[in-house]
Amino acid sequence: MARDYDVIIVGSGAAGLAAAVAAADEGASVLVVESEKKVGGSSRLSGGHFYAAGTSVQKAAGIVGDTADAMFEHYMTLAQWLVDPAVVRRYCDLSAPTLEWVMGLGVKYHKETLYVSGVGSVPRGHPPEGDGEEVINVLDGHRSNKGVDVVLDSRVTGLLTNDEGRVTGIRIGDDEATCGAVILATGGFGNNPEMIEKYLPRAAATGDWRWYIGADGARGDGITMGQAVGGIVDGHDRALMLATPGFSRDLEVALPGWLVMVNQDGRRFCDETANYTVIAGLLNKQGGNAYAIFDEPARAAAKRSPQFQAYWVNDVLEQKAEDGRIFRADTLAGLAAKAGIDPDGLEGMAERYNADVAAGEDTAFFKKAAMAPIQTPPFYAVEIRPAILCWTGTGLRINADTAVMNKADKPIRGLYAAGETVGNLHGDVYIGGGGSYGPCLVFGKLAGENAARYAKELND
Known part of the structure; x- marks a missing residue:
């Protein structure tokens, strides 16, 4: 049966746009759907720092010997192992290669601005020239050049599934678009008081003191849609305050x-x-x-x-x-x-x-x-x-390949998630500056690649 696109991505922040570029590079036809009037979401408002180990920027600054192994040990110790080791391991392993990929697209990171991020002693914080807005602009430029379609000011209201439970598309009101795989990259839920009350009691407890620095569209839509097709939520009461x-x-x-x-x-x-x-x-x-x-x-x-x-x-x-x-x-x-x-x-x-x-x-x-x-x-x-409230860490549980998991700990076929929509990556203590934006790029790129390959396999 013909489908409208190979991959549909819900959300156009760093995770969604990285997914779009990566999926297009795999030869997939791609649609990005964004609820706001322009791409970028909270990622555009961010400093865009990238927490990574073993990068060329570190080496240029004379920092040698930092590795994904060292980053993983620090991350898991700080998080007291209250996160998903396989997902954290994948982030650590792919942090440097993904940073190099983003640099290859045109984002500039300088050795002079490299800094010690968080409570560690090794400089792993990589601020981009032009902050998060420039990262979004670069990714969006490549998205456009690769023929990826974008629909703005359109809020996805649900996912389509077939009789076997495989995700086959999206719904926007009465309109539908079909695909081989969907990537949920809608960000967090900092602008959804009901979800804050449910999933972030420590944030809810701050009462009328609380305010959110992210985008208006951060309403937790991806989490809600993922749950509706069997996805489970992880990372209860996790956020950066x-x-x-x-x-x-x-x-x-x-x-x-x-x-x-x-x-x-x-x-x-x-x-x-x-x-x-x-x-x-x-x-x-x-x-x-x-x-x-x-x-x-x-x-x-x-x-x-x-x-x-x-x-x-x-x-x-x-x-x-x-x-x-x-x-x-x-x-x-x-x-x-x-x-x-x-x-x-x-x-x-x-x-x-x-x-x-x-x-x-x-x-x-x-x-x-x-x-x-x-x-x-x-x-x-x-x-x-x-x-x-900077970002929310409660979200959908994924495996190390970014597939959304159900309560039987099995991947939901055709459904992937990346960025702030993910809930099994962040612990009670934030790893440091770039520890949220970095995973958006790492898992966005990975989700794009894996979703494109999955969609292709459906044709084989």
Whole structure:
């Protein structure tokens, strides 16, 4: 029976466009369907960093000996093996080859901008020239040159299957398009409050503090469609959240070193300048919030800088205190009473911390940043929550070949998934910058290749 296309891809972010280019390279006829008015989705809004090991960029920077084996060990250890080893292994093995493939298409990565991503010690973060938008533009240009069709502003409402359960196409309202294989690359569900409530209780718990930095079309459509044909969901309560005082919807991912952060017992629980990949998890372990503590001289000295523009600035902090958004008191005991912090714990913490400041060494958490004492009133307490939602890690379970799996742990024939739609790759702790965009490209390319080959086999 004739079909409209060999491969249909739902979603046009980095995963969907990488799949389109790769499937076309395999000789498949390809259609990309996008619910928004232009291609790119959340990938266009991203920095587009690629977490990879053993790349030519690393070698050019003098970093030799990094391997997929080392990357896999680090990834699995950080994730405490609470992810799918086979899927992670495939990502590690294909990270460098896929980066080279993307470079071959025209995306530029420079040795000068290579950086240590996350909490590791090996530079594996590869920022592209032009950020994620340039990656999308390059992929979309190749998509167009290879004759891949795109339909925009069209939201897929369901998948078609035959009597044997094989996925055979898509439905958009009353319209249908048939194919040999479908790739779901619709992104996450950061703009779907119902799915956040169901799959991300820790994000839901942040209430009206929460805001999402991704695309409007991130509604979890691919997850819903995959489930409707037997796909299972994995990675419950996985997401990248960033800490924020919630003053405004500005994206600042770090905390300044001059403040201290305490839980309700008044105890510090981390180096306040720790990487953004771990801060949210540490806050969740404290019950979902904590308080930044500082005194008047520290507030007055908080000037704007390239890193801190929106929150941790003297005039902003003063205004928020006047508005009652920040607790302020003339004694630490009084501050503790207002914020609901144990006063003995807070005073004891300040005593030790002030001694450390005087000695020039953080004996508790070894913070390297310049520290400020907590000794001159008024004193301030700013509530912090992990409430900026960057991406969602709950999604469809796939195997290492990107096939969507059913509850019997068997592939659903003709159905593949890649990118943020996948749920068995990310752990409770984010691997680091590029650890979400990299898999979009790796598994997008792999899904395109495998879907095209599967569709071809149907003809043989």
